[in-house]
Amino acid sequence: MAQRKSKKTNSNKTDCSRTGMTLIDLNRCFNEHLFYTQGRLPLSATLNDHYMAAAYTVRDRLLHRWVCTVRDFIREGVKVVGYLSAEFLLGPHLGNNMINLDIFDEVREASENVGRNLDAMLDHEEEPGLGNGGLGRLAACYLDSLATLEIPAIGYGIRYEFGIFDQEIRDGWQVEKTDKWLRLGNPWEIPRPEVTYEVKFGGHTAGYCDDGGCYRSRWTPDRVVRGIAYDTPILGYKVNTCNMLRLWKAEAVESFDFASFNVGNYYGAVHEKVYSENISKVLYPNDEQIQGKQLRLEQQYFFVSCSLQDMIRLHLAIGKSLEYFHEEFAIQLNDTHPSVAVAELMRLLVDEHHMDWDTAWHVTRNVFGYTNHTLLPEALERWPLRLFANLLPRHLEIIFEINRRFLDEVRVIYPDDEARIARLSLIDEQGERYVRMANLACVGSRAINGVAKLHTELLKTTVLKDFYELWPEKFSNKTNGVTPRRWMVLxxxxxxxxxxxxxxxxxxxxxxxxxxxxxxxxxxxxxxxxxxxxxxxxxxxxxxxxxxxxxxxxxxxxxxxxxxxxxxxxxxxxxxxxxxxxxxxxxxxxxxxxxxxxxxxxxxxxxxxxxxxxxxxxxxxxxxxxxxxxxxxxxxxxxxxxxxxxxxxxxxxxxxxxxxxxxxxxxxxxxxxxxxxxxxxxxxxxxxxxxxxxxxxxxxxxxxxxxxxxxxxxARIKSEGYDPRSIYLSNPDLREAIDLIGSGFFSRGDPDLFKPLVDSLLYQDEYMxxxxxxxxxxxxxxxxxxxxxxxxxxxxxxxxxxxxxxxxxDRAIREYCREIWRVSPNTVEMEDFGDLVR
Ligand code: GLG
The missing domain is CATH 3.40.50.2000 (Glycogen Phosphorylase B;)
Incomplete structure (x- = not known):
């Protein structure tokens, strides 16, 4: 096999003619996809056919770069960032990938050559709305920057069948519509039916002594779900680095329960399948608040477990011992949503890979970083202990053990400060007991960061104050950023x-x-x-x-x-x-x-x-x-x-x-x-x-x-007692505005419609x-x-x-790389795999 290296980065002329970058190459590829992938002649092609042909034409070029990037992962054993996020709000791919490949004008021309306006095709693309807002969009910007800065990285998340709902306005009210983003297929993802992991739920644990006389715990779940990988290539801007976003879809381990089927219970037989698939069915449409919904915890654990198993497999595949896992991977927890990863990595290392607790804890504590995205108290995730115990009994044991050891450490530093210990504990013991996910993330991470200077300062002085006092060196600020490729160039x-x-x-x-x-x-x-x-x-x-x-x-x-x-x-x-x-x-x-x-x-x-x-x-x-x-x-x-x-x-x-x-x-x-x-x-x-x-x-x-x-x-006015009503009474313009709303003027004479809003302003005004x-x-x-x-x-x-x-x-990601992940760029060179693909 002749494999030649082409030195030129993101060259417009790669030797691999299948993925050449000239207008001639693009025209040919476009028509080939129209014919062979879509099965259409130009005269019968629909807008969707043209869009698909353009998407596959662009994707071919991503995949060429991806293959080269993966080759380096394997060959050079570079340290990889694993970005764990329950949300990735990517937005449409086609235009962005054309920009990053630097072939925007060529593709425009190629589409005009088949009589199709590029803007119509760009408009046609359904966006993957796998996020609520800022947090998910930040993850998408960070993937763009990681690839652009040539940092080996994998984004891990959930392949929701239904992303954030579509909003319609009817009679002035919001009406939610299911987001059917996969309806016309998704040319940007590659299913990997062979990359699957089993994820266990429920059941019970039992102690036993292993061969070496060590006390261990065995978890017998009552339900197993399979996660299947779907990969989306993420190309950097004018570089050859093409990272991947690996999203997990949930499936039943056995789609049919044949015992039920054989006794004629058809619905019972498919129940298991429906139940398992529910896990990746829909994105929770709350951006700042979670309610203690079991399915949400199932989603979190599901994607975290698949992702960690995947990273462990990749690590073992390059022949390294798991003791060095944290030297090969840096894993970022995008908010507390994936923070059950701390307990899951401990479980995988101790229970499944038979590592001793202290070594496993050393690895765990050194691999994770935690980004906090909100100070709103209602958005801090807590899980009722009972729910957690039912779903993840082994993880609760592990969390108790982490907590016992952690609080022992704290007691040495702050003897007799029981109030502080209660605040730091991973378990909230006042009233109904809860697992505190932010505390778990803090204890299990090397680094903790806020997303703007003011936010980080407030974290240190309010919600994470006790942790800051304990480990000031873990805290840093990483002010957010956005990618100029999508948000300016495109x-x-x-x-x-x-x-x-x-x-x-x-x-x-x-x-x-x-x-x-x-x-x-x-x-x-x-x-x-x-x-x-x-x-x-x-x-x-x-x-x-x-x-x-x-x-x-x-x-x-x-x-x-x-x-x-x-x-x-x-x-x-x-x-x-x-x-x-x-x-x-x-x-x-x-x-x-x-x-x-x-x-x-x-x-x-x-x-x-x-x-x-x-x-x-x-x-x-x-x-x-x-x-x-x-x-x-x-x-x-x-x-x-x-x-x-x-x-x-x-x-x-x-x-x-x-x-x-x-x-x-x-x-x-x-x-x-x-x-x-x-x-x-x-x-x-x-x-x-x-x-x-x-x-x-x-x-x-x-x-x-x-x-x-x-x-x-x-904060000061609140603590002194804030009285919105007196402001209302003393400001005639404000009063006139509020009164007009309260009078029914904007609600066809109905004074009740906006009363809850007016009252909340006059009598509470939480947000001043x-x-x-x-x-x-x-x-x-x-x-x-x-x-x-x-x-x-x-x-x-x-x-x-x-x-x-x-x-x-790019600035934000450089800071994360230098100060948290300790990873460096790796330039990917193009290689002509011509003999393989011709
Ligand atoms: C959060 C915050 C935003 C922040 C974003 C990304 O509310 O202020 O910019 O994360 O860090 N839930 C969010 O969107």
Whole structure:
């Protein structure tokens, strides 16, 4: 077999003609896939056929690089990052892979050659919505950066048959529709029916003495499920590294229970199959909150167990002993969702691979890192002990043993501090007993990190304070980042072209280089071109809004956008209070010279989160009245953009003038939408929360619209006793806005509809909207003033983009690699496997 190495990285001419990168190669491959994969002649091909042919054409090129990457894994025994995440919100693949392969224009031409518009094909792709929001999207950005930085990595998660629900709006209310993303097949994944692991549930344990006289525990489960690997290639930008995302699908070990079948119980026979497959059936649609649902724990354990077994198999396959597992793998726990991994790795090492406890604990403690993504107390995962014991009896034993040893250590350091011991314990013993997953993750990890400076500080002083005092050296901050490939190059081609025309394309991999744009902020011609790009993006979004909602918006108005999950702490209803305030001004003074604004909202509410759904209804109700009031005369428009997802996000961020990042300070761990807006030239109105703090630091206070209480002030006012009603009574504008909502004005005369919302503001106001209201409205007035001066605004926007270098996920991943995972890049060289594939 002749295998030649081609030195050129991501060369446009590889020797392997099957996956060549020239237009001729691509044309041929496209037509071959149309014919041999889809079984179509061009004259009968549908849009889906063309999309599939394009996808397979691109995928072939990914697979070539993937094969080379795996070859290096095996040959060079490099340390690998295992990123465990219950969510990966990837978004559509085709466009992104074309960008990363650097064949966007060629594929556009190849598709035009078969008479198909590329944009129609890109639009046609169903996105894998295997995540709720920021956390899952962060995981996807990190996979892109890991590959781009040439770090060997595997993402591990669940192949949900149904991802995050599709959102429809009916009569102003959110209606959830099942997400059938696999309906037309998924050309990006490769099923590996031979890569399977068994995962045990339930049953009981019994002690025994092994041959060496050691006391051990044997687990006899009452149910076994099989996990099957589905692999998706993840290519880096203009490199040959192609990592993989390995997602697990659950199946029954035996699809038919023949005993039941033979006695005529057909339904009984398939029950086992249905039951097992349930595990990977659907994503839980809650982003900040979990309820103690058994299926959720089953999902977590299922994917964690498959993933750890897989890593162990890979480790053993290269001939290494498991004592060195932590030297070959660095495993990151993306939130507490996969934290049962700490107990599972102990079980695998001790029970299945017969390692002694101390060695196994050494390996475990050195392999894991834990990222915390939220301070919200209701989002900290705890499992009722009884539920945990029923499902994972052996793991509970292991957790008790870890806890016993851990608390013994703690007692030496803090003798007689029982309160502290109770707080650190892996088991919550007050009232009903719970397993505390964050504590398990902290005890079982080498490194613990928050996702923005402020968040990490708050972790150290609040929810993880005791752990910080115990092990300050384990803590560090890793401020989130987003990938400029998807969030600039792919979604904003106009801006990318403009930036390239002045400073080249080096910034796409080294985002700090955007700094060079600073000198263009004062350049008239550049500013005009910049404005033209923004206007084009706004026109495109306006067309999409019209198509999706029937609302026609004016691209010359300021696009003021808040897109993210709907949650009280994110305060979409504060934004609504501002809208109502503007509306009241117009009603009071019909001739008012007001800056025309289009206020756009988008985001899903967890299906069981009543208040969030009521906020959606409120937005739509206000929109309905405002948009139809002739007195407003197009100075104010309100839009709720339905079904906000990665695909629509790619059209929304580039069209924004103003980015709303208005969470109560101390509540949003980081935020990543804030970064995407800013990278696309929107200015931010925001509180000092999450990564807003660092965005403001980077872009400069003059280029950021700051308002509201600080996290410290929020905490202080709360502790002193906060009285929202007195604010309501003393602020006439606020009162007018709230009263209008409460009066039934926006609800066809029904004063009850929004009463729960109004009451929660007046009598509780957990997220302190009223405290921040005036500061927000004043700040919005400054925004309007600034927008009137287009040149000044554009200068600020350019400086925002120029100073966003820090928020590339490449920077974040470099920090994780250096400080947590201790892994280094490995350049993959292309190899011609010509004789193998010709
Ligand atoms: C969390 C937080 C966000 C954060 C994201 C990624 O709420 O503030 O940006 O993770 O770290 N559940 C989330 O989306």
């Amino acid at each position: 979604s904003n081609p106009g801006l990318t072209r403009l930036i390239r025309s002045r400073i080249g394309g080096g910034w796409i991999k080294k985002l700090d280089r955007l700094k060079r744009l600073e000198s263009y902020a004062g350049d008239d011609a550049f500013r005009r071109e910049w404005q033209a790009v923004k206007t084009g993006n706004k026109q495109a979004l306006a067309a999409l809004i019209l198509e999706r909602t029937g609302i026609s918006v004016n691209p010359d108005s300021m696009f003021d956008i808040q897109v993210k999950r709907i949650h009280e702490y994110k305060r979409q209803h504060l934004n609504v209070l501002h809208v109502v305030t503007l509306y009241n001004r117009l009603r009071r003074n019909p001739g008012l010279d007001m800056l025309p604004r289009t206020v756009i909202f988008g985001g899903k509410a967890a299906p069981s989160y009543y208040m969030a759904k009521l906020i959606i209804k409120l937005i739509n109700s206000v929109a309905d009245v405002v948009n139809h009031d002739p007195a407003v005369r197009n100075r104010l428009k309100v839009v709720f953009f339905p079904d906000f997802n990665v695909k629509s996000a790619q059209k929304i961020y580039p069209a924004a003038d103003l980015s709303e990042q208005i969470s109560t300070a101390g509540k949003e761990a980081s935020g990543t939408g804030n970064m995407k807006f800013s990278m696309n030239g929107a200015l931010t109105i925001g509180t000092l929360d999450g990564a807003n703090v660092e965005i403001r630091e980077e872009v400069g206070a003059d280029n950021f619209f700051l308002f509201g209480l600080t996290a410290e002030e929020v 909207l009223l405290a921040d209201y005036q500061s927000y409205v004043d700040c919005q007035d400054r925004v309007s003033e600034a927008y009137r001066d287009r040149d000044r605004w554009t200068r600020m926007a350019i400086l925002n983009v120029a100073r966003m270098g820090k928020f590339s996920s």
